[in-house]
Amino acid sequence: MxxxxxxxxxxxxxxxxxxxxxxxxxxxxxxxxxxxxxxxxxxxxxxxxxxxxxxxxxxxxxxxxxxxxxxxxxxxxxxxxxxxxxxxxxxxxxxxxxxxxxxxxxxxxxxxxxxxxxxxxxxxxxxxxxxxxQSNDFGTPGVAEHALKLESTDDATRFHRKMVNACIRAHSQPGQLRPEQLQVAIIGAGATGVELAAELHRTTREVVSYGLDRIDPDKDLSIHVIEAADRVLPALPPRLSHATESYLAKQGVKVHTGAKVARVAEDGVHLADGSFIPAELTVWAAGVKxxxxxxxxxxxxxxxxxxxxxxxxxxxxxxxxxxxxxxxxxxxxxxxxxxxxxxxxxxxxxxxxxxxxxxxxxxGEPLKDYQYKDFGSLVSLGEYSTVGSMMGGLVGGSLMVEGAFAKLMYVSLYKKHELALHGATKVTLDTVARMIVRRTEPHVKLH
The missing domain is CATH 3.50.50.60 (FAD/NAD(P)-binding domain)
Incomplete structure (x- = not known):
């Protein structure tokens, strides 16, 4: 053609x-x-x-x-x-x-x-x-066969479907849960891994609240974040890493730092130190290429x-x-x-x-050089909180932001993207429509 x-x-x-x-x-x-x-x-x-x-x-x-x-x-x-x-x-x-x-x-x-x-x-x-x-699994054994990735909307919807099905399966089955059941292991504590862990903590509990009363969220649901570095969000300043890890711990997320993955199995993750983390769902969120x-x-x-x-x-x-x-x-x-x-x-x-x-x-004019402007990084910790370092390239250091203000800044990044695609009128109407729909439907997708 x-x-x-x-x-x-x-x-x-x-x-x-x-x-x-x-x-x-x-x-x-x-x-x-x-x-x-x-x-x-x-x-x-x-x-x-x-x-x-x-x-x-x-x-x-x-x-x-x-x-x-x-x-x-x-x-x-x-x-x-x-x-x-x-x-x-x-x-x-x-x-x-x-x-x-x-x-x-x-x-x-x-x-x-x-x-x-x-x-x-x-x-x-x-x-x-x-x-x-796309994700870079660095040739880690078992990742291709047993781990999910978040590279596309198909990947994301597949993970969600598996998560909901796991909850329904656990609710309807007779007897005790298997060790790996309702356990999620997220490999990689960068932005994607941390954001997924924080979001999952809330949404899995919301799914269970819709009549799956045989599941005890505090006892049966577990989320593990596995990171080879000595702290989560290693690309951000240590203070924000520690604040994030503290927040995740308060939510019940189990954080494993300094933990190198040796192999991913069907029922969990084997670490290089010989320990094993059982998991029904494993997500690979470490490294890109x-x-x-x-x-x-x-x-x-x-x-x-x-x-x-x-x-x-x-x-x-x-x-x-x-x-x-x-x-x-x-x-x-x-x-x-x-x-x-x-x-x-x-x-x-x-x-x-x-x-x-x-x-x-x-x-036919000469081209100009591109100069990257670092406006920092923001990481969402669920519906109500965000952490990040803002304007680092402008002030010569990192301006730490947390909480509601950081969340507002995080939302504004997406709105900026929408404005570039659609213009102010459509973005405004779409935003209002989503707010109305959200008041009349479940706050979590149930299928």
Missing amino acids: RSTSRNDETGITAHRIVIVGGGAGGLELATRLGDQLGKKGKAQITLIDKTRTHVWKPKLHEIAAGSMDMNAHEVHFLAQSHWHHFRYRMGEMTGLDREKKEVHVAPHLDEDGTQVTGQRVFQYDTLIMAIGS APDFLKNIAGLETNRINQLVVKQTLQTTLDDDIFAIGDCAACPWPEKNGTVPPRAQAANQQATHMLAQMRRRLK
């Missing part, structure tokens, strides 16, 4: 911008490019993603815990592309031909194995890789976790027509003598920078 477009008024072929990946950065960029360039016929923007909908990835732990209705928050790519003047094409990228400037996309099959789209090829003048990241197919794709430079190495302009080091943003990009961070961390705020900043870069590129 040739992805070419011709401007009927001028007879000049429009500049073809292909974005691979509809995550936070990719979808925001496609939306804004469509509004500013696609609508006016200055460029043809194509977004390629293997899924049909988008959900902000930091929300996956809420879907997994059942505290967020995915249907009320997902963005349908086809509708978004129609409203914002870009094209959405469904499929998974499998290859790249830099000489012909072609992106190769695999056939897409539905859940019954019926082919929806065949193998396709999309041509580009500018290619922007925004395919995000870019997708494996990116490793040295088409001869481009990649690092040890498959990220595309880019220059300060966000162009790949070996091809100026290919850019990378978000978690799949290894972007220099000169102030730290390292690379920009894989965070949603970085993807948002890079999408904004790329919008200006594309306008310069179409005008």
